[in-house]
Amino acid sequence: MNSSSFSSRPSRPRRSVLYVPGGNERAIAKARTLECDAVIFDLEDSVAPDAKVEARETIARLLREPLGHGRETVIRINALSTPWGAADLRAARDLAPDAILIPKVEDPADIADIDDALDRTDAPETLRLWAMIETPKGIMNAGQIARASRTPGGRLDCFVTGTNDIVKETGVAPLPGRPYLSTWLMEIVLAARAYGIEALDGVYNDFRDAEGFAAECAQGRAMGFDGKTLIHPGQIEAANRAFGIDPEKLAEARGIVEAFARAENARAGVISLDGRMVERLHADMAEKLIAKADALAARTSSV
Known part of the structure; x- marks a missing residue:
């Protein structure tokens, strides 16, 4: 295979x-x-x-x-x-x-x-x-x-x-x-x-x-x-x-990804963001949402 x-x-x-x-x-x-x-x-x-x-x-x-x-x-x-x-x-x-x-x-x-x-x-x-x-x-x-x-x-x-x-x-x-x-x-x-x-x-x-x-x-x-x-x-x-993407949730997802991308959080499994604890698994979920949003934007812009 x-x-x-x-x-x-x-x-x-x-x-x-x-x-x-x-x-x-x-x-x-x-x-x-x-x-x-x-x-x-x-x-x-x-x-x-x-x-x-x-x-x-x-x-x-x-x-x-x-x-x-x-x-x-x-x-x-x-x-x-x-x-x-x-x-x-x-x-x-x-x-x-x-x-x-x-x-x-x-x-x-x-x-x-x-x-x-x-x-x-x-x-x-x-x-x-x-x-x-x-x-x-x-x-x-x-x-x-x-x-x-x-x-x-x-x-x-x-x-x-x-x-x-x-x-x-x-x-x-x-x-x-x-x-x-x-x-x-x-x-x-x-x-x-x-x-x-x-x-x-x-x-x-x-x-x-x-x-x-x-x-x-x-x-x-x-x-x-x-x-x-x-x-x-x-x-x-x-x-x-x-089944569309909520703009507020997309903005939140981008914030999570950006936070984990900071040098001080590179090895962190959990961080504090906007008054709540966010795990790296949430960053993985956020990246998937962003990828879907980007794919949708690319598709609709080509119509």
Whole structure:
């Protein structure tokens, strides 16, 4: 495997991540004009079995040029166990997106198999993997799956929560506020944080319900998610706002980093700053926030 480590991966804003059906040429073209941080071009759930080959060919034809303006391009393939998975993986690898999204990941081997397949074809280490966590087994094994990101050369960057599939697989009631889902969602966030990868909240199905969507975004942000997956362009602005960077917290982060950079604090593990004790781990967190803010500023300035 390649020798890259998770700590060297660039921080990317992922406030709003829009699903686009792989067979919808108009939607694919429109994606280039949207203000979302990333687009998932889907070959799995949104494409009927008899249309999957055509959708793959459509994506191969329309995505030869990157989205531009710093937006991430992600392709969700069908599982390797399906009749379409292997061809999807080859096509996605040839297009060199930012990431390939693997559906229904339940075990570290699901990541390792695709990781190895990409290495055997000399795929660049910049081609990352995202993992859908959308089944009971996937939730239970989320920690082990996230641990794969620590493997030298491991490509895993991000968990994507599949709340609709979790509801279907478990039979829990999809009530407002997600009372029966919240514990499982927190398990996904905890696993991601334990091993330094990011986690995206699931979709909100009623794109006409702006108030409900805003409330769920606020809940997802409070849970610790880095952003939200979306099913409609009309949800982008609210997601960007909810998962954006607070100016006051950014200023605080810059102050922490500057304080630890002073010569007198070079070897300090804890310092006093503005009347409170600040640990070096807070400086690490602050640097990550600043990196995201800088990446977002660079992306928006290029639009």
